[in-house]
Each structure stands twice: as structure tokens, then as C-alpha cells.
Amino acid sequence: MTTSAKPLSVAVIGAGMAGRSHAAGYRNVNTVFGAGLPPIRLAAIADANVALGEDAARRYGYEKALASWEAVAEDPTIDAVSIVVGNALHRPIAQALIAAGKHVLCEKPLAGSLEDARAMAAWERTADVVTAVGYTFRRSPGIAAIRDHVRRGELGDLSLFSGRYWCDYATDPSGPLSWRFKGGPGSGALGDIGSHVIDVAEYVAGPIAAVSGASLSTQIPKRPLPLGAVVGHNAAPVSDEVGEVENEDTASFTARFESGLVGTFSVSRTAFGLPNGLAFDVVGLGGRAAFDQHRPAEYLFDDAQPDTRTRGARQIIAGPNLPYFAGGVPMEAPGVGASNGDNFTYQARAFLDQVAGVAEPLPACPTFADALRTMEIIRAVVESSENAGAAVTIPPVA
Numbered sequence: 001m002t003t004s005a006k007p008l009s010v011a012v013i014g015a016g017m018a019g020r021s022h023a024a025g026y027r028n029v030n031t032v033f034g035a036g037l038p039p040i041r042l043a044a045i046a047d048a049n050v051a052l053g054e055d056a057a058r059r060y061g062y063e064k065a066l067a068s069w070e071a072v073a074e075d076p077t078i079d080a081v082s083i084v085v086g087n088a089l090h091r092p093i094a095q096a097l098i099a100a101g102k103h104v105l106c107e108k109p110l111a112g113s114l115e116d117a118r119a120m121a122a123w124e125r126t127a128d129v130v131t132a133v134g135y136t137f138r139r140s141p142g143i144a145a146i147r148d149h150v151r152r153g154e155l156g157d158l159s160l161f162s163g164r165y166w167c168d169y170a171t172d173p174s175g176p177l178s179w180r181f182k183g184g185p186g187s188g189a190l191g192d193i194g195s196h197v198i199d200v201a202e203y204v205a206g207p208i209a210a211v212s213g214a215s216l217s218t219q220i221p222k223r224p225l226p227l228g229a230v231v232g233h234n235a236a237p238v239s240d241e242v243g244e245v246e247n248e249d250t251a252s253f254t255a256r257f258e259s260g261l262v263g264t265f266s267v268s269r270t271a272f273g274l275p276n277g278l279a280f281d282v283v284g285l286g287g288r289a290a291f292d293q294h295r296p297a298e299y300l301f302d303d304a305q306p307d308t309r310t311r312g313a314r315q316i317i318a319g320p321n322l323p324y325f326a327g328g329v330p331m332e333a334p335g336v337g338a339s340n341g342d343n344f345t346y347q348a349r350a351f352l353d354q355v356a357g358v359a360e361p362l363p364a365c366p367t368f369a370d371a372l373r374t375m376e377i378i379r380a381v382v383e384s385s386e387n388a389g390a391a392v393t394i395p396p397v398a
């Protein structure tokens with residue numbers, strides 16, 4: 001098949017843990033769902049670690065590797081860009097890309113500080129480009145299905161949400177002091193993984209009105225300085241010198257949603273034995289649903305079955321019955337699985353659907369304004385923890 005549509009040129013800034021997922025996502029966008037997107041030109045991957053960038057460009061079929069994000073901003077042929085570097089760099093990169101007229105998919109949390117996030121959300125209001133944020137769990141078929149149950153009222157009036165994101169990537173005290181351990185209270189486990197479970201909670205159960213009872217703690221207060229590049233959560237050669245961990249390893253808090261629903265949240269990067277444990281239960285007066293990222297191709301669903309002998313939670317296995325699955329995987333058979341990589345493809349597709357103005361787009365990506373809200377909630381959690389767990393209200397959704 002030939003097409004005369006002008007290709008859409010994409011680039012990824014950051015070739016680390018999540019950067020490669022974005023790179024793979026763009027590569028796959030025209031293999032999923034309906035036609036409508038123009039051909040995608042995989043223009044460039046930029047990383048300050050040149051060898052890493054070159055390796056990613058080769059693996060995922062990008063035309064070139066660039067040594068700086070500035071080179072992406074300056075390239076007039078590039079239309080749309082993912083920002084997938086440490087959070088403190090999101091603001092300056094987003095500013096330059098928006099000024100250069102490029103569409104931006106920025107990783108979560110929106111920025112390294114609330115002040116930066118507010119500035120970015122302000123630019124979004126006047127920008128003439130698509131501005132989106134990578135809350136990838138929204139693309140998980142099981143999580144999207146649970147949201148649909150809630151929206152159709154199939155759990156009845158909601159009464160409880162219990163969410164956690166427990167990971168073990170910071171359990172080893174000899175792990176390097178990477179960017180993840182810098183930035184002050186709220187930028188540790190809360191910003192890195194708590195932001196995901198807060199976003200999922202609001203996506204599934206609606207807006208949070210207030211938080212209280214917050215407590216933050218750091219189990220490993222000092223870590224060795226890395227001797228070279230650190231990628232993702234990986235171990236790396238370290239020096240004998242140590243530096244201060246500036247943010248929390250663990251946090252917990254209670255939330256009250258605008259609907260009156262009560263929520264409890266627990267987040268940790270030092271949860272031994274749990275590599276990627278985002279899990280939640282959402283409970284109503286007439287049903288319950290539960291998801292666990294360690295079993296990403298299923299969720300549990302329970303409602304009032306008429307026959308009391310067979311009441312209990314049912315295991316719903318991902319297949320064409322779930323959102324994103326039909327047309328979203330090569331083998332559309334129930335039970336073949338659901339992967340984190342697929343979620344990044346759906347996210348990339350949703351972003352480019354918006355950019356290209358596709359007639360029937362995937363559900364839109366969260367905006368900078370949505371992601372600012374998550375940061376406001378994190379700031380409120382920190383404030384609650386600094387005031388003996390006092391309740392802190394969140395401004396209502398505009």
C-alpha cells in the first residue's frame with residue numbers, strides 16, 4: 001500500500017528505562033487500531049549518554065542519535081517529541097519544545113517542583129500544540145475496564161478505594177544516588193510512583209477533595225555516589241563517597257474524594273520483593289473490582305450474583321472483551337497476555353491521534369493541567385505530613 005500523506009516526524013528525548021518504551025511505542029503506532037494516522041518518521045533519539053542513545057536509535061530504527069535535547073528543539077523537521085528524562089529537566093525542555101512549535105508528550109510527574117509544574121500548565125493554556133503527560137497506567141486494559149464498570153454504576157455507590165504502589169528498586173543501600181533520590185519531600189516515592197496511583201485513583205473513582213493522616217519516611221538516608229551513568233533502577237559502579245537522600249522512600253495517607261468516597265494510599269520504593277506493585281481495590285455498595293500490576297492481564301470483579309452459593313470475585317482475563325485489546329495486539333485471542341510495552345504503544349497512538357487530528361481517536365492523554373493536579377495532591381500530602389497529619393484540601397477541578 002502506498003500513501004501520499006506527509007509523514008509525522010517524532011523524536012524521543014531520553015534513552016533510559018522509559019525512553020526506550022516511548023521509542024518502541026512510536027515504532028508500533030501504525031500496527032494498532034484503525035487507519036488514519038500518517039506514516040511515522042522515526043527521526044531521532046537524544047540522550048546525553050551518546051552510546052545509550054545510539055544503541056536505542058539502532059534498536060528501534062530511528063534515523064539518528066543526538067547528544068542533546070537542544071538539538072531536537074532546533075530541528076525544524078521534527079513535529080512531536082517525548083520528554084523522558086529526570087523530572088527536573090521536564091520544564092526547560094518543554095519550554096523550548098513548545099516555543100519551537102512542537103507537540104509534547106512529557107513523562108510523569110509533570111515536573112521536578114510544583115512551581116515548575118504550574119509554569120508548564122500556564123504555557124499549555126496558550127500553546128498552539130498538543131501537550132500531554134505519560135500516565136501510562138490509564139492504557140492498561142484491566143484498569144480501563146474497571147473504570148468502565150464504575151462509570152456504568154456496576155459497583156453501586158462507591159464506598160472505598162485502597163491503592164498502593166510498592167516497589168523494591170531502592171531496597172539495596174548500595175544502590176547509586178541517582179536523580180530519583182534528589183529534590184526534597186514529595187519528589188521521592190510519592191512523585192516517582194505515588195503519582196501513578198493517585199492518577200489511577202482519580203481516573204477510576206473521580207476527584208480527590210482532601211488528604212489527611214500523611215506520613216513520610218526514609219529508610220536509607222545516605223547512598224553512594226555513582227561513578228558513571230545510571231539507567232533506570234539499575235545498579236551501577238559507585239564511589240566510596242556517600243550523599244544525602246533528599247526525599248521519601250515510603251509514604252502513606254488517607255483521602256476523601258469529592259463523591260464522599262474514602263481512600264487509603266500507601267507508596268514505597270523499599271518494599272522488598274515487589275518489583276512493580278501497583279495494586280488497588282475499588283469497592284461500592286453493590287460490587288468490587290481489584291487490579292494488581294503483577295498480574296496485568298487480569299482483574300477481579302464481584303457483584304451481587306442472584307445465586308448466593310456462587311457469589312465471590314471472578315477472574316476476568318484480558319481479551320477482546322477489554323478496552324484496547326481488540327486491534328491493539330497482534331494475536332487477538334483471549335488469554336495471550338497484556339504488557340506494559342503495549343500500554344506505551346496505546347499511549348503513543350493516543351498522543352499522535354491528537355496531533356494528527358484523527359477522526360476517531362483513542363481517549364485523549366492527560367494534559368499538563370491534569371498532571372499539575374496530581375502534583376498539587378502530592379504537595380498536600382507533604383503538607384499534611386508536616387502538620388501532624390492535618391487535613392489539607394485540594395482545589396476543585398476547574
Ligand SMILES: NC(=O)c1ccc[n+]([C@@H]2O[C@H](COP(=O)([O-])OP(=O)(O)OC[C@H]3O[C@@H](n4cnc5c(N)ncnc54)[C@H](O)[C@@H]3O)[C@@H](O)[C@H]2O)c1
Pocket residue numbers: 013014015016017018019046047048049052067068069083084085086087089107108109134135136192229230231232233
Ligand atoms: N510512565 C511510566 O511508566 C514511567 C516509567 C519509568 C519512568 N518514567 C518517567 O520517565 C522519566 C525518565 O525516567 P527513566 O527511569 O527513564 O530515567 P533514566 O535515568 O533511566 O533515563 C534518563 C535518561 O536521560 C538522560 N539525560 C540526562 N540528562 C540529559 C540531558 N541533559 N539531555 C539528554 N538526555 C539526558 C540520561 O543519560 C538517561 O539515559 C522520568 O520522568 C520518570 O518519572 C515513567
